[in-house]
Amino acid sequence: xxxxxxxxxxxxxxxxxxxxxxxxxxxxxxxxxxxxxxxxxxxxxxxxxxxxxxxxxxxxxxxxxxxxxxxxxxxxxxxxxxxxxxxxxxxxxxxxxxxxxxxxxxxxxxxxx
Amino acid sequence: xxxxxxxxxxxxxxxxxxxxxxxxxxxxxxxxxxxxxxxxxxxxxxxxxxxxxxxxxxxxxxxxxxxxxxxxxxxxxxxxxxxxxxxxxxxxxxxxxxxxxxxxxxxxx
Numbered sequence: 001x002x003x004x005x006x007x008x009x010x011x012x013x014x015x016x017x018x019x020x021x022x023x024x025x026x027x028x029x030x031x032x033x034x035x036x037x038x039x040x041x042x043x044x045x046x047x048x049x050x051x052x053x054x055x056x057x058x059x060x061x062x063x064x065x066x067x068x069x070x071x072x073x074x075x076x077x078x079x080x081x082x083x084x085x086x087x088x089x090x091x092x093x094x095x096x097x098x099x100x101x102x103x104x105x106x107x108x109x110x111x112x113x
Numbered sequence: 114x115x116x117x118x119x120x121x122x123x124x125x126x127x128x129x130x131x132x133x134x135x136x137x138x139x140x141x142x143x144x145x146x147x148x149x150x151x152x153x154x155x156x157x158x159x160x161x162x163x164x165x166x167x168x169x170x171x172x173x174x175x176x177x178x179x180x181x182x183x184x185x186x187x188x189x190x191x192x193x194x195x196x197x198x199x200x201x202x203x204x205x206x207x208x209x210x211x212x213x214x215x216x217x218x219x220x221x222x
Binding site: 004031033035040041042043045048050058090092094096100101102104105106107 | 119122147149156157158159162199201208209210212213214215
């Protein structure tokens with residue numbers, strides 16, 4: 001069974017702090033994704049990566065960056081956290097095949113005060 | 114532009130009643146469509162995909178290209194079906210999917 005894990009379930013940070021969210025998958029998936037999930041807005045793609053060191057911007061990349069140094073690990077970085085980045089962050093991974101199922105992590109609820 | 118629309122934010126039905134969660138998409142090519150479900154305090158997980166033409170937990174969904182819809186149906190709702198449901202669209206040439214805004218299903222006893 002595919003396992004996608006995220007480094008924290010809950011995080012509380014102060015405005016201006018640099019925040020790291022980590023995601024690890026154990027199924028050798030090529031693709032990894034970071035989403036934020038907000039009520040009424042659904043899932044919005046922040047960044048995705050289709051290979052090591054490769055990344056592409058999603059729909060809302062502003063204020064975020066990512067790193068993928070190893071295939072199994074995809075990190076989301078908030079360079080200077082702001083209150084409007086308070087949200088649930090979901091990581092997902094998949095094979096590079098059309099119709100492939102996505103596997104999600106449990107989510108990290110980030111609160112920026 | 115590619116888009117997924119789930120018109121209902123909340124759908125409440127009584128146990129044993131039929132359920133239909135609506136999903137409409139906008140895409141000129143050949144779509145891949147999925148339903149994902151998130152139960153309370155659980156992670157988002159795949160419910161079903163149109164290419165499999167399967168029934169999972171009594172749910173089915175048929176792709177209607179003429180109406181550009183992929184509605185999720187179940188003839189008799191159960192309380193354990195209460196969850197958040199997301200419709201997702203995959204398009205050719207990319208492995209990223211577009212999600213709808215979700216519908217919260219509440220099944221009342």
